[in-house]
């Protein structure tokens with residue numbers, strides 16, 4: 531009897547978790563019915579999909595491995611399911627709109643309108659703009675350090691002690707925006723994990739960088755002491771999400787925690803230091819904090835295109851420009867101090 535009660539508890543718990551996991555949109559009986567009809571007939575209303583016409587007699591259990599479950603059949607099934615979900619969602623949403631109801635989420639996501647098969651065109655465009663802005667910032671930083679500022683006479687290397695660290699930052703940031711654009715084009719398991727992982731890697735790295743710069747850590751050993759535990763933590767978190775459980779709630783807490791920590795570090799430093807470009811830092815910190823609110827306050831897409839997440843990607847474009855401008859000012863300022871010292 532005790533086992534029964536335990537089992538009952540477990541089943542209720544699992545169901546509860548499942549209900550929490552699902553969205554309002556996909557638990558709607560009309561949407562479910564549409565999906566069922568679509569996967570059987572391959573049609574939503576008058577619209578029919580080629581993907582859904584698969585014959586079941588292709589598989590032969592005794593044949594060689596490549597005959598058993600042809601990969602293209604799996605692809606077709608996957609494509610059919612995706613098309614059915616999308617067109618049933620669109621149909622339900624237009625019905626709901628006529629009734630004056632607001633959009634709801636389906637399978638954890640807002641109903642976005644596709645453009646040329648791209649799921650979230652606005653987020654893709656903003657990700658691409660962020661990527662180009664990062665590239666522009668990184669290239670101009672490179673030109674400033676190696677062609678405009680004086681180099682150390684003994685080894686022809688820049689005076690600025692954070693050069694290598696900002697180069698790595700540029701590469702990680704560009705990598706992260708690339709995967710962001712890919713993920714918003716096509717949301718599947720692998721693209722989602724790549725986007726999340728590269729964003730966490732970037733956020734963890736910028737936290738390390740903010741500690742090293744604000745505390746002016748220049749010793750190699752001290753830098754390693756700061757970086758090692760944070761790298762271990764971020765790596766564990768990425769491995770946990772990829773190979774154990776993609777826990778969105780936990781990830782949100784980790785990311786917001788790391789984000790706020792570095793914003794506070796930069797704000798404290800901007801307040802205390804006499805850095806000539808500290809106003810740029812202030813704008814990035816306040817702007818970044820406000821932009822982060824967009825990521826937490828989630829609203830449905832306007833006209834099926836622009837949602838809070840897309841606006842968050844838009845907000846980071848001017849902030850990135852100002853951020854690289856601050857980095858370049860810092861390099862120039864530090865170089866002039868070190869050149870004076872060397873004389």
Ligand SMILES: [Zn+2]
Nearest residue numbers: 653710839843
């Ligand atoms: Zn995104």
